[in-house]
Amino acid sequence: MTTLQKGDKAPNFSGTDQDGKTHTLADYKGKKLVVFFYPKASTPGCTAEACDLRDNFERFKANNYELLGVSADSQKAQLKFKDKYEFPFPLLADEDKSVINAFGVWGPKKFMGKEYDGIHRTTFVIDENGIIDEVISQVKTKEHAAQILK
Secondary structure (H helix, E strand, C coil): CCCCCCCCECCCCEEEECCCCEEEHHHHCCCEEEEEECCCCCCHHHHHHHHHHHHCHHHHHHCCEEEEEEECCCHHHHHHHHHHHCCCCCEEECCCCHHHHHCCCEEEEEECCEEEEEECCEEEEECCCCEEEEEECCCCHHHHHHHHCC
8 A cells, every 4th residue: 555655756657548648747847746546436525526626726726736636447437527527637547557556555445344455545746846745645525625735
């Protein structure tokens, strides 16, 4: 599970978004990047989290932040999720889990007494030089923007 910490160099990831466009860490040099990992597109908690970020998007832009959502959903599922809620940020369809594993957010979870492997809802705030500034593992889905934009 997540071993990346504040001060670590962010993984040099490469992933494809809902439109087939590739995103890499280098694309965001000079900007602050919020990479938020969520378990599944269009589920209640993930929708609340992404909508809260959407509703505060102008505040992020004003503070030189870019946002990037990541889950193991298909491109089609990410596109549907993005279009339905009009997200102004890309969603990576990380079906092979290369980005998820690079950030260390895949691992054992418990839900209703069952244990299984899945994505841990975690957000990484990366500074303009590709260094991790913050790792948020206790995500408050309905007020996540406030956790980032302190």
